[in-house]
Amino acid sequence: MKKIIAATTxxxxxxxxxxxxxxxxxxxxxxxxTVGPIAKAFAEYYMGKHPDVNITVSESGSGNGAKSLIxxxxxxxxxxxxxxxxxxxxxxxxxxxxxxxxxxxDGIAMVVHESNPLQGLxxxxxxxxxxGKITNWKELGGPDRPIVAISRDTNSGTYExxxxxxxxxxxxxGKTEYVGSNGAIRQRVLSTEGAIGYxxxxxxxxxxxxxxxxxEATPETVVAKTYPIARPLYMYTNGRPKQDTPLYDFITLSDxxxxxxxxxxxxxxxxx
Amino acid sequence: MNLKTRxxxxxAFAGSGVFSILLMTAALVVILVPMLIRGWGAIxxxxxxxxxxxxxxxxxxxxxxxxxxxLNSTRETRAPLYRMITEFEKQxxxxxxxxxxxxxxxxxxxxxxxxxxxxxxxxxIRPMLMRDQYGQMRWGxxxxxxxxxxxxxxxxxxxxxxxxxxxxKPRAAEFTGTPVEPLCAYLENNLTDMMxxxxxxxxxxxxxxxxxxxxxxxxxxxxxxxxxxxxxxxLFAIPxxxxxxxxxxxxxxxxxxxxxxxTCISTLAGVPSIVFGLFGLAFFINTLKVSSSKSVLxxxxxxALMILPTLIRASEEAIRAVPHTYKEAALSLGAGxxxxxxxxxxxxxxxxxxxGIVISxxxxxxxxxxxxxxxxxxxxxxxxxxxVFSQPTPALSWNIYNLATEHEAVDEIRxxxxxMVLVLVSLVLILNLAAIILRARVxxxxxx
Numbered sequence: 001m002k003k004i005i006a007a008t009t010x011x012x013x014x015x016x017x018x019x020x021x022x023x024x025x026x027x028x029x030x031x032x033x034t035v036g037p038i039a040k041a042f043a044e045y046y047m048g049k050h051p052d053v054n055i056t057v058s059e060s061g062s063g064n065g066a067k068s069l070i071x072x073x074x075x076x077x078x079x080x081x082x083x084x085x086x087x088x089x090x091x092x093x094x095x096x097x098x099x100x101x102x103x104x105x106d107g108i109a110m111v112v113h114e115s116n117p118l119q120g121l122x123x124x125x126x127x128x129x130x131x132g133k134i135t136n137w138k139e140l141g142g143p144d145r146p147i148v149a150i151s152r153d154t155n156s157g158t159y160e161x162x163x164x165x166x167x168x169x170x171x172x173x174g175k176t177e178y179v180g181s182n183g184a185i186r187q188r189v190l191s192t193e194g195a196i197g198y199x200x201x202x203x204x205x206x207x208x209x210x211x212x213x214x215x216e217a218t219p220e221t222v223v224a225k226t227y228p229i230a231r232p233l234y235m236y237t238n239g240r241p242k243q244d245t246p247l248y249d250f251i252t253l254s255d256x257x258x259x260x261x262x263x264x265x266x267x268x269x270x271x272x
Numbered sequence: 273m274n275l276k277t278r279x280x281x282x283x284a285f286a287g288s289g290v291f292s293i294l295l296m297t298a299a300l301v302v303i304l305v306p307m308l309i310r311g312w313g314a315i316x317x318x319x320x321x322x323x324x325x326x327x328x329x330x331x332x333x334x335x336x337x338x339x340x341x342x343l344n345s346t347r348e349t350r351a352p353l354y355r356m357i358t359e360f361e362k363q364x365x366x367x368x369x370x371x372x373x374x375x376x377x378x379x380x381x382x383x384x385x386x387x388x389x390x391x392x393x394x395x396x397i398r399p400m401l402m403r404d405q406y407g408q409m410r411w412g413x414x415x416x417x418x419x420x421x422x423x424x425x426x427x428x429x430x431x432x433x434x435x436x437x438x439x440x441k442p443r444a445a446e447f448t449g450t451p452v453e454p455l456c457a458y459l460e461n462n463l464t465d466m467m468x469x470x471x472x473x474x475x476x477x478x479x480x481x482x483x484x485x486x487x488x489x490x491x492x493x494x495x496x497x498x499x500x501x502x503x504x505x506x507l508f509a510i511p512x513x514x515x516x517x518x519x520x521x522x523x524x525x526x527x528x529x530x531x532x533x534x535t536c537i538s539t540l541a542g543v544p545s546i547v548f549g550l551f552g553l554a555f556f557i558n559t560l561k562v563s564s565s566k567s568v569l570x571x572x573x574x575x576a577l578m579i580l581p582t583l584i585r586a587s588e589e590a591i592r593a594v595p596h597t598y599k600e601a602a603l604s605l606g607a608g609x610x611x612x613x614x615x616x617x618x619x620x621x622x623x624x625x626x627x628g629i630v631i632s633x634x635x636x637x638x639x640x641x642x643x644x645x646x647x648x649x650x651x652x653x654x655x656x657x658x659x660v661f662s663q664p665t666p667a668l669s670w671n672i673y674n675l676a677t678e679h680e681a682v683d684e685i686r687x688x689x690x691x692m693v694l695v696l697v698s699l700v701l702i703l704n705l706a707a708i709i710l711r712a713r714v715x716x717x718x719x720x
Contacts, residue, residue: 026565026659026662026663028565028566028649028663028664030565030566033678036650036678036680037485037680040485040650040651041400041401041484041485043651044402044483044484044485044651045400047653054652054653054655054659054663055651055652056566056649056651056652056653056663056664056665056666057649057650057651057652058566058648058649058650058664059650059674059678060644060645068565071557071558072564073557073558073564073565073566074565075565113435114425114427114436114438115427115435115436115437115438116435116436117427117429117432117435117436141432142432143432143433143434143435144433145435180677180678181677181678182678182680183677183678183679183680183682184677184678186682187677187682193435202680203680205680205681205683206683258400261400262400262401265399265400265401265404266401266680267680
């Protein structure tokens with residue numbers, strides 16, 4: 001028994017020593033579920049070229065990403081909205097200097113069940129749906145079916161973008177359903193005939209994306225800047241990453257042709 | 273109450289007992305059987321040539337010559353498809369702009385559908401994402417994709433008062449009179465030769481790394497992560513729990529304070545696990561900074577806190593169940609308190625304590641909420657032992673949740689999710705089974 005305890009303690013001490021030595025080769029990415037597919041694909045690509053680096057990605061929402069960066073608990077915070085002033089202040093007082101990197105452009109697609117005959121909505125109509133003014137698809141020229149409005153949780157960057165660009169700070173109705181990720185909205189809409197939700201462009205598979213103000217939600221319309229609900233996607237780091245570090249390579253991947261191809265293939269729009 | 277009513281009551285009680293047990297068994301079967309069958313599908317399935325291609329390229333598995341032969345033969349069977357398309361594209365180049373316009377979208381969709389089924393066309397630039405580099409690995413998925421090639425889903429919205437009605441439009445009809453027209457029929461008739469499906473046991477699903485965020489490969493990082501987290505939690509919880517239990521039963525006087533402490537421990541056992549998770553984030557990571565980011569260490573500590581109350585209660589009960597005469601005999605022989613506890617009471621209480629330990633370990637392995645903020649990530653590598661102190665890890669419980677809700681291509685990779693469920697459930701079942709066997713063996717030895 002004593003031997004086992006001694007051995008474990010020794011192993012732990014050795015482990016702590018080794019761990020502090022090997023920290024340069026880990027990149028912890030936390031934040032937006034929208035940026036998740038890009039971050040995961042970047043991680044896969046980068047680790048394929050540098051097998052000694054371990055990049056971990058979690059998708060817990062933009063708000064969490066920001067908090068995580070402020071607490072210095074992650075190296076890269078992926079966010080689908082810019083950092084708020086309050087967050088920047090909190091970062092400053094914690095001794096963290098958030099540096100913004102724009103990775104890609106994305107549109108927020110309004111998605112409904114495929115059986116929904118509606119082709120498009122205007123921003124005003126969407127706002128009325130989410131404020132609870134319109135409660136039945138009949139009022140929008142669809143079938144007689146109650147609208148199930150689904151929103152992201154308040155931790156989400158997509159939620160905040162939606163709130164500023166579509167809701168214009170009108171209050172979202174109390175009976176709206178809140179779910180925790182883009183994928184969850186997609187699946188909820190996929191299985192509910194009366195549902196409407198909003199997701200990043202990469203999450204449209206199997207659901208019907210409505211035209212907004214007559215414009216289809218596609219990478220092309222986002223590039224052309226005609227789609228009304230478009231936004232950049234960000235990665236934030238603490239300070240400017242030093243050149244020739246894995247972190248620098250990871251962050252600047254979105255500027256390289258390979259990175260741009262990855263962004264395109266995951267369904268987003270690379271930044272020119 | 274006369275004898276008759278008592279008898280009836282008695283029978284009714286026995287009957288409802290049997291009924292509820294049967295109901296429970298049925299529920300268990302209903303839950304477990306599909307889980308086992310679907311999970312098994314992740315390991316034993318009908319694999320296409322694409323699977324063998326991937327295995328050879330990425331894992332260096334399989335007979336290279338045989339796979340090359342297979343690839344050649346499938347390439348030959350697939351060639352006419354691509355020939356039809358190129359021929360049509362050439363024809364379009366010279367044709368008038370109207371027919372070009374008419375066929376651009378259908379042709380692009382058709383090519384995309386074929387790409388989803390068979391992978392990149394020969395001679396095409398290799399796509400960046402691995403999920404685009406291969407065709408369908410699993411015959412079941414291939415058949416779904418085949419349907420997407422043969423038919424286009426179209427929704428009929430002609431009656432706005434009702435929802436749309438789904439209709440399947442054969443794609444071949446869109447290309448009548450073009451070189452592509454026979455493509456669909458050819459594909460349907462020759463798909464087996466193009467994919468060469470074969471029953472395959474992919475046991476390496478358990479030991480392979482995951483590729484391209486769980487699209488390919490296995491679930492080794494998750495299994496290892498779960499193992500680290502559970503074992504780590506036990507390393508912290510067992511000594512603490514045992515010492516606390518011994519103190520509470522053998523050393524502490526029954527004062528008010530101790531009574532309160534006991535109530536606290538019992539209450540702690542009922543605290544929702546997500547609360548432990550948030551506490552772990554706030555305390556271990558943000559305040560104590562046991563690691564700079566989420567890590568296995570922080571997760572283990574949080575899990576240890578969560579199972580500690582259960583462990584203390586179980587050990588306490590086990591120690592209390594040791595007959596008083598044992599203790600009295602030891603003390604009367606002149607043994608000290610410490611000696612009595614270590615050599616008489618603990619061994620006698622061991623079966624109960626072990627059961628508590630193993631069951632807590634099962635719980636630690638299966639919990640999701642405590643590790644969301646402290647240890648778990650969606651993708652990451654399997655960790656070496658020394659990395660557990662500073663790095664986060666994927667873990668079965670969390671990744672099942674992640675794949676079920678957040679992943680961008682849930683439907684493509686259901687089998688991975690099912691496989692993870694199978695492994696997690698088996699792990700917990702095996703642990704519980706081990707608890708039962710261990711208990712039986714230890715108590716037999718003690719009696720003997």
